[in-house]
Amino acid sequence: MQITKTSPITGQVNTREIDVTKEQLIEWMAGGHIQNVMPHLDKDDREFIMTGHTPEDWKRIFPEEEE
Secondary structure (H helix, E strand, C coil), rough: CCCEEEEECCCCCCEEEEECHHHHHHHCCCCCCHHHHHCCCHHHHHHHHHHCHHHHHHHHHCCCCCC
């Protein structure tokens, strides 16, 4: 299913194809814990659904320090 969210960091609208059903989204929105409702998703997909943050956003927030 395509999920569209706005990044809270950049304001950019992003769409990702995520292996989730409408029923799972409804269960999560009704209060289910996302890791229990959608255990097959990786942390990046769960984070995108919950907050709109992308992996690129996290790299901006926490850049890797150069040695």
